[in-house]
Amino acid sequence: MMEYILKNGIVYDPANNIAGEKKDVMFKDGKIVDNVSSDAKVLDVTDKIVMPAGIDPHAHVAGPKLVVGRIYRPEDSRKGVTSKTDVCRSESGFSIPSCPATGYRYSRMGYGTVTEAAMPPLEAKHTHEEITAIPNIDIAPLPLFGNNWFVLQWAKEGKIDEIAAFVASWLRITKGYGIKIVNPCGTEAWGWGGNVHGIDDPVPFFDVTAREVVRALAQANEMLGLPHSIHIHPNDLGHPGNYPTTVNTLDCVKDIEKSSGLRNQTVHLTHAQFHSYAGTSWRDVESGAKEVADYINKNKHVTCDIGQITLDETTTMTADGPMEFDLHQLNGLKWANKDIELETGSGIVPFIYSGRAPVPSFQWGVGLELFMRIKDPWQVCLTTDHPNAGPFIRYPRIISWLMSAERRQEMMDNLEVRVWSYKRTGLGTLDREYDFNEIATITRASAAKIYGYQDRGELTPGYNADIAVYDLNPNTIDPSKEPAAIEKAFGNAMYTIKDGQILVKDGEVVKVVPSHTLWTNVQGFEEQEKAVMEEVMPRFRRYYTVKFENYQVQDHFTPNPIVTDVQAGK
């Protein structure tokens, strides 16, 4: 492989405290290096922005519900259709793009890594098959544990060792990266036609609460010392008055001691925007962003991503089955519902976030208010919870909103968003503007830190040469005044380099490479795992519709794995 030198770029590398410094970035054999020989190929990026490649900490890009979404929304698939090129296959879809399109579009934005934030273990094989069909981005899938029957049972009995052993086994069985929790106890309650309405509401039959489940999984997570903390979508998503549930969920793990040195947090709150509402109903709804942001500002054991509304027509899909039913009742559009035996469930509903409607305008305001109020950019990441609050291809637009108070004000003034965006939220009073360094933090560095990645997210020698170059000169552009230019540049990377290979040049995909699967292999817990499997297997044989031999994800489902080996408890 060749040596390269990216010459005279203006580098933003928050992990190394480099904020807009004019310097060269060099890489060789797919890794960042300190120096290269005189044979190195020079890429002139004079006065262009250079950052580590983007890392998306929470999106839904592969798995069974994407497929259901594509099948039942042909009207979405016909948007974004392109012809094939010499390099790329044809693309289709807007909110649920085809697998290749997902890879190409992330690449064009300068992204290199994405987390698939909800993998039902039973459908893990399928998820991995889809990951192999998505090129150009590495994907870390998070298996769902928050409504798993075994976990619910042990959480009730306080058997943390068993949960830890189960998690360790299931990460290996499903080739997953970390623990995802969605509406803990609520999705299981949905199997009984109900939901839970707070963290102390017990689920039918198991008679255990979300508080107990979340605490148990957080303790198990720290017992194993996984690189990522628990990744939680709390109860009551999207319901007015839900912010106390959110804060209580974050607070209930406060006393649990962190074991991994790779990250700072013990809990990651996902799509915080949907969980930050005050009031009692949609009539008197108010933003709860201040309360949630205040809690995050005061507590270092918490990180979050936002789930920013992009004001598009999209497809909502989540393992939070009862929430999707509520949504279907609200907008009357089609609804798909699925139960994954013993493990979880999911729902899918199309949704139009129109700036002409009060509620989406309000949600738009809440998301941006959170971005403005959370002080430490290392505690927040940019996401849309793709495709739930909007498709990921809108990240550049969100960046332009974050960097321009003027643009936000203009949107509120000329009614691109309705009055609820500032009357029911605090956004109108906030004039913070993100700078390029903060953007680099919330789109790559903080996500890498939150996931405990040690090979990406920084331009440190030895790290993967995952680099994005954007055609912007930070010394001459005023992002506050030129949001359109910001959006265009961040949407069409000048270079996207992954593992030292140039995948995108001038906004065009020029090379397609297979993606990697990131998963976590826990070691040193074999005895406990064996014991717990003996306990699991009778119930597995009795209740699952598949044989265990057909359940495990064999190695050929992950042809390009990047395995993070973890010594349990270290």
Place this chain on the structure above:
Amino acid sequence: MKTITLTVKKKSQIALEFDELIPDKVFTWEKADFENYQVPVGNRRFPLTDYFDIEVEGTAEGPEEVKMILEGDCGRVKYIGSKMEAGEIIVNGNADLHCGAEMKGGKITVNGNAESYAGREMEGGELEIMGNTREFCGCSYIGDWRGMSGGKIILHGNAGKQLGECLSGGEIYVGGDCDILAGIHMNKGFIQIDGDVTRWPGGQMKNGNILIKGKLGILLEGFVYDSIVVDPEIDGKSFSGKYIKYNGDIAVNGKGNLYLNAEKNREYL
């Protein structure tokens, strides 16, 4: 005024796609441009001259000055007049799928039969079909809940199933008979059917009007009797005769109106 005449000389087994050959795009084209044009056929393109003789007369300043005449059987030509905004297209023969789909303006006349999806998601203009058409005339794209929203479809022959599915504006006139579920999921607009209807008009309709002059096979249970109206006026148009008026579909709390000719449907009285 520019007249473009395309005369069929060979019919393809696989459908040709004509969505690029609309007045809005070809009003500046000379004969040579058409002769150089490659038409999509399946996943490849072939010269248009393989399939058509081309004549171009006159000039046009804009698409509204274009008249395109397709001579011969275009039963394997899809997307005729799709997305057109102005001008006129006349098909002297049959038309294949999606004729006038997403049309915004201008006029299309089919002097023959049109296949399914004629006038799909039409927003404006006029589509006149002298013969029959088949399923999903004036409907939505598959999976979508937003159908035809404007313009007018005049059908002199018979219509297939699910005519005006998800209709949210505009009007559809059917001179002949109509198969099941006309106006399914409609929420606005007007459908007039002069001939007989097999069954279930207005299934799950939320709003809008359907008028049936012929005989109805089976009425859906979701429609409740309202009154007998004589010489009704609907959407600003007057109709003569006695009609039974129903409201529905109550299964979806619908507020639509269904008018049924009383003379032809005495058993419903």
